[in-house]
Each structure stands twice: as C-alpha cells, then as structure tokens.
Amino acid sequence: MKTKQSLCGLDAFRLAAAFLVIAIHTSPLAGFHGNADFFLTRILARVAVPFFLMITGQFIVADFFDNADHTISRDTSKKLGQNANSSTKLKLKKYLSKICLLYMAAILIYLPIGIYSGLYHFQTAYDGFRMLIFDGTFYHLWYFPACIIGILIVYLLSRFLSLPVIAAISFILYIFGLFGDSYYGLTYDIPAVKEMYDYMFMAFSYTRNGIFFAPVFLVLGAVIGRQVHTDSRLSAIGFCLSFMAMTIEGFMLHIHHMQRHDSMYIMLIPTMYFLYRLLLDVKRRTGNMEYRSSLQSHIGQSVNIRQVTTWIYVIHPAMIIVVRAVGKLLNQTELFVSNSLVHYIAVSLLSLISAYVIAYICRKLMKPKMNRRIHRAFDHTFGKSPTPTNRAWIELDMVALQKNVHFLQSKLPEGSVLMPAVKADAYGHGAVLISRELNRLGINHFCVACADEGVELRRNGVKGEILILGYTHPDAFPILERYKLTQTVIDYAYACQLNNYGRKLHVHIGIDTGMHRLGTRSENIDDIISIFHMRGLIIDGMYTHLSVSDSLFPRAKAFTRKQADCFYETIDRLKASGYKVPKIHLQASYGLLNYPELGGDYARVGIALYGVLSAKEDTDKYANLLLPVLSLKARVSSVRTLQKDESAGYGMAFTAVKETKIATLSIGYADGLPRNLSNGVGSVLINGHKAKIAGRICMDQTIIDVTDIPYVASGDIVTIIGTSGNEMIGVADIAEQTHTITNEVLSRLGSRLVRIVK
Numbered sequence: 170m171k172t173k174q175s176l177c178g179l180d181a182f183r184l185a186a187a188f189l190v191i192a193i194h195t196s197p198l199a200g201f202h203g204n205a206d207f208f209l210t211r212i213l214a215r216v217a218v219p220f221f222l223m224i225t226g227q228f229i230v231a232d233f234f235d236n237a238d239h240t241i242s243r244d245t246s247k248k249l250g251q252n253a254n255s256s257t258k259l260k261l262k263k264y265l266s267k268i269c270l271l272y273m274a275a276i277l278i279y280l281p282i283g284i285y286s287g288l289y290h291f292q293t294a295y296d297g298f299r300m301l302i303f304d305g306t307f308y309h310l311w312y313f314p315a316c317i318i319g320i321l322i323v324y325l326l327s328r329f330l331s332l333p334v335i336a337a338i339s340f341i342l343y344i345f346g347l348f349g350d351s352y353y354g355l356t357y358d359i360p361a362v363k364e365m366y367d368y369m370f371m372a373f374s375y376t377r378n379g380i381f382f383a384p385v386f387l388v389l390g391a392v393i394g395r396q397v398h399t400d401s402r403l404s405a406i407g408f409c410l411s412f413m414a415m416t417i418e419g420f421m422l423h424i425h426h427m428q429r430h431d432s433m434y435i436m437l438i439p440t441m442y443f444l445y446r447l448l449l450d451v452k453r454r455t456g457n458m459e460y461r462s463s464l465q466s467h468i469g470q471s472v473n474i475r476q477v478t479t480w481i482y483v484i485h486p487a488m489i490i491v492v493r494a495v496g497k498l499l500n501q502t503e504l505f506v507s508n509s510l511v512h513y514i515a516v517s518l519l520s521l522i523s524a525y526v527i528a529y530i531c532r533k534l535m536k537p538k539m540n541r542r543i544h545r546a547f548d549h550t551f552g553k554s555p556t557p558t559n560r561a562w563i564e565l566d567m568v569a570l571q572k573n574v575h576f577l578q579s580k581l582p583e584g585s586v587l588m589p590a591v592k593a594d595a596y597g598h599g600a601v602l603i604s605r606e607l608n609r610l611g612i613n614h615f616c617v618a619c620a621d622e623g624v625e626l627r628r629n630g631v632k633g634e635i636l637i638l639g640y641t642h643p644d645a646f647p648i649l650e651r652y653k654l655t656q657t658v659i660d661y662a663y664a665c666q667l668n669n670y671g672r673k674l675h676v677h678i679g680i681d682t683g684m685h686r687l688g689t690r691s692e693n694i695d696d697i698i699s700i701f702h703m704r705g706l707i708i709d710g711m712y713t714h715l716s717v718s719d720s721l722f723p724r725a726k727a728f729t730r731k732q733a734d735c736f737y738e739t740i741d742r743l744k745a746s747g748y749k750v751p752k753i754h755l756q757a758s759y760g761l762l763n764y765p766e767l768g769g770d771y772a773r774v775g776i777a778l779y780g781v782l783s784a785k786e787d788t789d790k791y792a793n794l795l796l797p798v799l800s801l802k803a804r805v806s807s808v809r810t811l812q813k814d815e816s817a818g819y820g821m822a823f824t825a826v827k828e829t830k831i832a833t834l835s836i837g838y839a840d841g842l843p844r845n846l847s848n849g850v851g852s853v854l855i856n857g858h859k860a861k862i863a864g865r866i867c868m869d870q871t872i873i874d875v876t877d878i879p880y881v882a883s884g885d886i887v888t889i890i891g892t893s894g895n896e897m898i899g900v901a902d903i904a905e906q907t908h909t910i911t912n913e914v915l916s917r918l919g920s921r922l923v924r925i926v927k
C-alpha cells in the first residue's frame with residue numbers, strides 16, 4: 170500500500186536523522202578531512218534535530234490551530250481557533266507526559282556517568298535548574314526540555330494569536346538565538362549587545378534551546394502539515410538551493426570564526442521547509458485518513474522504528490563510552506577510537522542494537538497496559554475501527570460541542586446546570602465519545618433512556634449522575650445498584666416495586682403535569698407524599714416534562730405555563746408539608762431556549778446540544794449560535810456510465826434520459842440514511858457539488874447521479890450530512906425532505922457507522 174510505504178519513508182528519514190546525530194557526536198570524518206567532517210557534522214547533520222521537532226509540530230502542534238473549519242461560519246471559527254479543542258488538550262497532555270517520562274528515564278541512565286565525570290558540581294542552585302530546563306543533564310539531553318518548552322510556548326501563544334503571527338514571533342526568536350550561536354562573532358563586536366547575550370548565557374549555556382530554537386521548527390512542521398498542495402519538483406529544487414546556500418553560509422561563518430556554536434543557520438529554515446515537504450509529498454497523495462489507519466496498524470507491531478530512533482538518540486553517548494572502554498580493554502584503541510570512521514560505525518551499530526533491545530523490552534514490559542492505553546486513545550480519537558473511514562462514518566466536531574455547551578449554559582437560570590440527554594447513543598453521535606467529552610467539559614449529570622445505556626457509559630468510565638428516563642424491569646434493579654444509576658419513578662405502582670427491591674436505590678420522581686406519558690399525576694399529592702416516605706428510595710430529584718415547549722403559539726404558551734404551574738404547585742405543597750424538596754427540573758432543549766424563566770436545577774438538553782433543533786426553521790434561527798456536531802460521510806465505491814434508457818438500482822426506479830454518469834456509495838438505509846430520500850428527494854455532496862440520489866436507496870448502498878460533476882472516482886469521500894466546499898446539507902434538510910424531525914434522523918443513524926472525532 171502506498172501509504173505504508175510513504176510512512177516508512179518518513180520513518181526511514183528518522184533513522185537517517187538519528188545516525189546524523191551520532192555523527193555530530195563522533196565526527197566520523199575528522200581523521201580524514203577536516204572540512205569534510207565540518208560539512209557532515211556541522212552542516213548536513215544539523216537537519217536532524219529540526220526534523221524531529223517538525224514531526225512533533227505536524228502531529229501535535231498543528232492541532233492547536235485546528236478549529237472546526239468548514240462546519241462553522243468563518244467568524245465563529247476564528248473565535249474558536251483560540252479555544253483549543255479539548256481532545257487537542259488531551260493529546261497534548263499525553264504527549265508531554267510521554268516526553269517527560271522519557272527525559273526522566275534518560276536523566277537516570279546518565280546519572281552515574283554524570284556523577285563519575287563530575288558533571289553535577291553545582292555552584293548555585295540555579296546551575297542545577299539551568300541544566301534541567303535548558304542545557305540538559307547530559308550533552309544531548311537538551312532536546313527534551315527544549316521540545317517541552319517549545320511546545321508550551323507555542324501552545325500558550327496559540328491561545329491568543331493566529332498561526333502567521335506565531336510563526337513570525339518564533340522566527341524572530343530564532344534570529345535572536347542565531348546571534349548567540351553561529352553569528353555570535355557579529356554580536357561579539359558590539360559591546361552593548363555582547364553584554365546582553367553574556368547575561369543571557371548565565372541563564373542558559375546556548376541559545377539552541379526551547380525558547381529560541383524549538384518554536385520555529387515546531388511551527389514550521391505545523392504549517393507544512395496543513396498544506397494541501399505541494400509541488401514535489403519545487404520542493405526538490407528549493408531544497409537543493411537552500412541547502413547549498415546553507416553550506417556556503419556555514420563555511421563562511423566557520424572560516425571567519427563567527428561561530429560560538431553551530432546549530433543555527435539562517436538557511437536552515439528554508440532547507441528544513443523544503444526537505445520536510447519533500448518527505449511528506451508521497452504521503453500527501455493518499456490523504457490523511459489513510460495515514461491514521463496505517464498509524465494504527467503500526468500500533469500492533471512489536472517494535473516500531475519510532476521508538477528505536479528515540480532510543481538511539483538517548484543511548485548513543487553511552488555507547489560512545491562503551492566503545493572506548495571496550496577498545497581499551499581489547500587494546501584496540503588505535504582501531505576503535507582513533508580511526509574516526511570505525512569508531513562511528515561501531516557506535517552506530519551498538520546504538521542501533523541496544524536501542525532495538527530497549528524498545529523490545531519496553532514493549533514487552535508495558536505491552537498489555539500500553540496497548541490498552543494506545544487503543545483507548547485511538548478509540549477516543551478515531552473511533553472503534555482499525556480503518557474507521559474506509560466505508561461510512563460519522564465525524565464529531567468536539568469544538569462545536571463545546572461551543573454549544575457554552576451557549577446553552579449562558580441560557581441557564583442562576584444556579585442551574587446542564588443534564589445532557591445522551592440517550593439513543595447520544596442522538597446517534599456516539600454516547601461514550603460525547604459523554605466523555607462532556608465529562609471533560611465539567612458536566613456531571615446525564616440522562617439516558619434505559620439501564621443498558623447507563624451501563625455502557627459506566628463501563629467506559631463516564632462519571633457523575635446518570636438518570637434513566639424510562640422503564641427498567643425489576644429484574645434489572647441489581648444493575649441500577651451495581652452501576653450507580655438513578656431511576657425515574659415512573660408512577661406510584663412502580664415506586665412500590667422499587668421500594669420492594671430490598672436495597673436502597675437512587676431515584677428522581679417523575680411528575681405528570683400534562684404530557685401523560687410517565688410520572689405520577691401532579692394532582693395526586695398524597696401518592697407523591699407516600700413516595701417520599703418510602704425507605705427504599707433515595708430521592709435525589711423530581712421532574713416533569715413539557716409537551717409543547719417547542720411552540721410559541723398562544724395555546725401552547727398557555728399550556729406550557731400551566732404545566733410549570735402544576736409542577737411548582739406540587740413542590741410548594743411538599744415544602745409546606747415539611748418535606749425536603751430534592752433537585753427539580755423541567756426543561757429540555759426547546760424549554761430552555763423558549764422559556765428560560767421557568768427555572769429548575771437542571772436542564773435536560775438533548776437536540777440543541779448537538780447543534781440543531783428538531784425543525785428546519787428553528788435550526789436556521791439558531792444557526793449562528795448552535796453548531797452541528799455531526800457530519801456523515803461515505804465513500805464512492807464505483808463510477809460508471811449509463812446509456813440512454815438504461816436504468817439503475819432496484820425496481821428500475823432510475824432511468825437515464827441521456828448518457829448519465831452515476832456513482833455508487835458505500836452507505837444505505839441500514840446505516841440510517843432514510844429510504845424516503847430515494848429518487849432524487851435527497852442529495853449528497855461530493856467535492857463541493859450537490860449530487861441527487863438516483864433510484865432507490867439500498868440497504869447498504871446508494872446510487873447518485875454525478876453526470877455534471879467532474880473527477881469523481883472510486884474512493885472519493887461524499888458528505889451526506891455536513892459541509893463540502895461552499896455547499897452544506899444539514900440534518901434539518903434531510904428531516905424536512907423526509908417529513909420528520911432531526912431527532913429521528915440522527916437517532917436512527919446505524920450502529921454500523923464508525924464514530925470518529927475530527
């Protein structure tokens with residue numbers, strides 16, 4: 170597969186970069202030709218560390234600037250750009266903890282060597298701090314704190330500034346660092362400036378650190394990662410020219426004794442830019458999604474090249490010592506140490522072998538736990554399939570979810586909190602993914618429809634109160650207890666069943682104020698009082714449900730007010746009789762939006778949280794305030810041409826009136842695509858164009874008419890719900906076309922669809 174190959178290409182360069190780093194520290198050509206060695210170790214090898222930083226930039230830093238781009242209007246997306254999505258934060262935290270752990274391990278490995286060679290004789294406490302934070306506790310370990318500090322700086326800046334501004338800032342920092350590094354000779358001649366740099370060098374020994382060096386490459390990686398079109402010929406020419414210029418720059422500085430240190434060149438930036446583009450270019454053609462899939466297949470392997478290169482980096486200075494020691498022991502110093510090339514090869518081989526062994530042991534030791542963790546992280550980010558986007562899938566925009574949460578919270582009365590409805594798999598979005606994200610956003614109350622939904626959330630670590638809105642058979646009462654689920658008391662008789670269970674159960678009492686579906690009738694105050702006396706119930710809440718809060722017609726308004734009055738009257742009577750009233754709630758999405766004054770301790774918002782409302786006109790009214798969380802996508806499986814009068818699909822329902830190009834999609838009504846969209850009622854988006862559904866939607870496949878759309882090919886992504894180019898199809902459009910509400914369309918989206926976080 171092409172993807173795999175290109176990934177290996179990137180990995181191959183990692184390996185090359187690791188051996189270049191060893192070259193820096195062993196000078197393989199020093200014994201043969203001074204200038205050749207200078208070129209190899211002080212110029213060519215200087216691409217290695219920036220390359221590592223750029224990979225981090227592409228996969229970690231780029232996320233800081235990713236917002237909900239196309240699903241949100243330009244205006245809001247700009248605002249959102251400053252609010253990193255919480256899954257970005259999670260990824261960042263994971264990455265930082267991983268790299269901190271690695272740094273700590275490396276510190277420990279080099280501790281004996283450092284002590285032996287007297288590295289840690291600090292004059293002041295700051296010396297220790299400087300070593301830990303800037304210089305590294307061994308000569309190559311500066312990389313880890315530099316990477317951490319660089320990421321943190323870019324992350325903090327990304328809270329306030331846009332990518333171009335941050336790129337400019339990190340470039341300026343780099344230039345600043347340059348004059349303390351390769352261009353120090355210029356600085357040296359200006360006393361005031363020299364003095365300033367000398368002060369800085371008390372804080373850190375080199376400007377090649379997390380402040381002046383790392384940010385620019387992290388940002389560069391992020392920038393290139395976001396580029397869609399790159400021209401590999403241009404990249405190749407650009408690389409050759411800038412690398413040549415860098416070589417000249419390096420030698421000029423060297424000859425004129427300008428360099429205090431030799432990590433930073435002006436031309437290193439264009440060189441890295443073109444080199445990285447060149448390395449990425451193969452991957453580019455196959456798209457990002459496949460990259461993720463192959464990333465996952467890598468997870469399954471026992472040892473991967475990434476870990477090996479990381480360990481080569483960490484371990485090679487120790488191997489230099491080992492080679493020297495062995496050389497001495499065997500009386501072969503002449504060969505193993507003095508011959509710089511043999512020395513280099515010996516160190517490289519030994520580093521490679523020991524890195525492989527360490528990576529293997531780490532894998533074996535941590536395998537069960539790590540794999541579980543990696544897989545869980547993967548599930549969280551990409552959904553539960555090894556190749557989530559190969560057929561038909563749902564993409565979740567967690568930034569939109571967060572926005573919606575904040576908007577709905579702004580509508581809440583004082584002291585009230587959200588109790589999102591995540592029933593029916595969070596209205597088709599994926600209850601676990603959504604609830605976990607809500608947990609992270611500080612939400613700790615949920616409602617579900619049935620006990621099994623509650624169990625699924627608990628098994629996946631969702632915290633807080635989970636209220637079951639519907640019926641649970643008494644046989645399942647032990648489950649309520651075991652999973653700490655809260656049951657609705659759906660009427661008086663049911664209260665007795667709950668009470669007879671024998672162990673205490675948490676409940677909310679349902680009050681029927683006019684919906685006449687569930688709940689004890691509000692006028693039966695005696696029944697309600699009896700429920701309060703039941704010793705087997707722990708009454709945490711009491712609620713009712715409004716039946717016409719979506720309407721603003723006078724009759725509906727009056728009825729809603731009457732329902733609220735009945736509810737509050739019941740509460741007042743309980744209070745008057747001396748009962749302690751638990752938490753109360755009566756609002757769902759429409760109630761909160763239309764009648765915020767009705768109050769309550771919780772608002773059980775469902776549909777609005779997902780960024781739409783039940784009807785199209787309401788959805789449109791809130792279009793700028795509520796942002797759709799879900800997109801539904803599938804693949805084009807096949808493209809073919811129909812001659813005039815040929816028909817396609819079941820029942821010959823579509824017949825070509827002229828030569829017609831059709832495409833088959835890998836999604837059908839079993840995935841929740843309403844069959845009523847057949848025969849041109851519905852459309853999908855492909856490459857920014859609308860294409861009508863042709864003939865009858867099948868169980869697993871759908872045919873569309875793409876006659877007027879250029880370049881449609883097998884494997885193309887089609888958007889069924891969501892945005893493509895300037896076109897957008899909302900779930901509200903589909904609901905309108907199929908004469909139902911968005912709630913139904915969403916909650917019917919099938920379990921065969923994979924849910925992924927965008």
Ligand SMILES: *Cc1c(COP(=O)(O)O)cnc(C)c1O
Pocket residue numbers: 590592638714756757758759773774775776777
């Ligand atoms: C489904 C449900 C909700 C959520 O309704 P939305 O209109 O989607 O906000 C709230 N309360 C009860 C009792 C429900 O059944």
